[in-house]
Amino acid sequence: MNRRSFINTASVAVASSLAGVRSVHAEIALPALPYAPAALEPHIDAETMSIHHDKHHAAYIAKLTDALNAIGKADADPLALIKDIASLPADQQNAVRNNGGGHVNHSWFWQWMAPAGSGPAGPDGKLAASIQSTFGSVGDFQKLFGEAATKRFGSGWAWLIVQNGKLKITSTPNQDNPLMKGVVPDAELGTPVLGIDVWEHAYYLKYRNKRPDYIAAWWKVVNWSKVNADAAALL
Ligand code: MN3
Secondary structure (H helix, E strand, O other): OOHHHHHHHHHHHHHHHHHHHHOOOOOOOOOOOOOOOOOOOOOOOHHHHHHHHHHHHHHHHHHHHHHHHHOOOOOOOHHHHHOOHHHOOHHHHHHHHHHHHHHHHHHHHHHOEOOOOOOOOOOOHHHHHHHHHHHOOHHHHHHHHHHHHHHOOOOEEEEEEEEOOEEEEEEEEOOOOOOOEOOEOHHHOOEEEEEEEOOHHHOHHHHOOOHHHHHHHHHHHEOHHHHHHHHHHHO
16 A cells, blocks of 8 residues: 555545544444343243344344434434334335334333233223223233234234223234324324234244234233333323
């Protein structure tokens, strides 16, 4: 390398490192699991939790980061972006929808679970009252929610949402969620207070093709203390 090309190379390196400092580059952090990967055993196995969190969730974050950098929205709140996908450049809408949804949905999902026996065993307070008036009983609610989760064809989620102060069970494909206006039908928009991931990566290692068995076991690790509090604030 002659002196001129060395200087040019060095200048480019300095300029690009300064640009890196000046611009806001998206670096969305993978939220830590709020418990050890084995803490939900035997209902959800440690290997599934580790792969699901460390590999799948991390992959959504990496792809979301690329998409946000591509549209110059590195410092945007992913939750705010996925509420208004239509406002984004057309060529990045799918990437933000899939990976922004993936990031947001999984960030919630880890918190909606907790080690069995570590908190309340079911709905209480305002949530319990609203479940009773809306669905009849907790058992009726769980049956309907489980049906929504079982019937979701392919990959997706079932949700308990609060819509205008009322509970509703919905389901979405892929990584869509009930806050995605313009993606989800208006009648199914609302704030999720509980959701279950029914992608095969959430259960296949332990439950194989038996999605209903996974759903039945998952109820044992629902974090009712969070769900009760979040629902009470919206009902
Ligand atoms: Mn998943």
